[in-house]
Amino acid sequence: MSDWLRAMEGTPEGQLWAYALALAAAVLHAVFGALQKGRHDPWLSRAAIDASYGLIAAPFALFVVPWPQPHMWPIFAGVFFIHVGYKLLQAMAYSRGAYTVVYPVVRGTAPLFAVLGAGVVFGEHFNAAQWLGVAVLVCGIYGLALYNLRTVTASRETLIAALGFAVATGAFVALYTTYDAYGIRAAEDPFTFLAWFFLIDGMFFPLFMWRRLSRLERAEVAGLMRRGMVGALVAYASFGGIMLATRLGSVGQAAVLRETSTVFSALIGWLMLGERSGPRRVFLMSMIALGAAIVQLAA
Known part of the structure; x- marks a missing residue:
């Protein structure tokens, strides 16, 4: 599998696979966001998901894939600190503001910074049409956030702080998208990077939240860990998919495609959670999809 991926890098076929992986990551990221919207607070949910995917990754990292080369360890250190910052900011945003307002602001901020970062780090430059x-x-994404902001009634007293944390989270999403792309391209074997990424990334939050987790009732822990296991599997496909996409093709284009997750999150809300969309939200979601299509077709 690793040899096939390396053979696809930089080819037209590889770029098509990158599109498919980024689009799949968008759908799965919307599912991931819906999982975090459960009855547990975002700090505990994140700890359960991280613990689950760290435990799953451990045997693969230690016994299946080749061990990382020496130059990868400083890169993994950067991965650890960037993702810790992202998760802390995201949890602070989600705990202060409504999901339907915070999520689009995070996703709207990320692609702009990611495209700029791809230009600086990888020399990828968009044309005027892109x-x-x-x-x-x-x-479209910020319009959706403003529309949701007008209708939300919960937690309005902390909403300004939530929006500030959401913008900062979006900047960290762009940072980790660019940095993870650099890391997976620097690794000789992409699956070595993925296995060690999930092992290292799964360490901090369970330890950080251990005291709160230890106070929960047994039934609460069981429910939380079930959600964490499902979230871990989705995370493997979503975050792993987008990292493979950035190795196979353009980082900026993959980042833009992934942000169509806002459309899929609204569709999930409509189909599974009974949320109404209305003509304005449908128009704004159409803008998001149109923008992503322009970026890909104008390449």
Whole structure:
């Protein structure tokens, strides 16, 4: 599998696979967000998910894939600290504001910074038409956030702080997207990077939240860990998929495609949670999809 991936890098076929993986990551990221919207607070949910995917990754990292080369350990250290910052900011945003407002702001901020980061780090540069697509997508996502902001009634007293944390979280999403792409491209074997990524990334939050987890009733822990295990499997496919996409093709285009997750999260809310969309939200979601399509077609 690793040899096949390396053979696909930088080819037209590899770019098509990158599109498919990024789009799948968008759908799964929306599912991941819905899982975090449960009755447990975002701090505990994150700890359960991280513990689950760290435990699953451990035997693969230690006994299945080749061990990382020496130059990868400083890269993994950067991965650890960047993802810790992202998760702390995300939990602070989610605990202060409504999900339907915070999530689009996070996702709207990320692609703009990710495209800029890809230009600096990888020398990828969008043309004028692609930048138009980014603008349409970002306007659609922020428009959706503003529309939701008008209708939300819960936690309005902490909403300004939540929006600030959401913007900062979006910047960290762009940072980890660019940095993880650098890391998986630096690794000789991409699956070595993925296995060690999930092992290292799964360490902090369970330890950070251990005191609160230890106070829960046995039934609460069981429910939380069931959700964590499902979230871990989704995380493997979503985060693993987007990292493989950035190795096979353009980082900026993959980042833009992934942010169509906002559309899929709204569809999940409509189909599974009984949330109404209405014509304005449908129009804004259409803008997001149109922006992503422009970016891909104008390449």
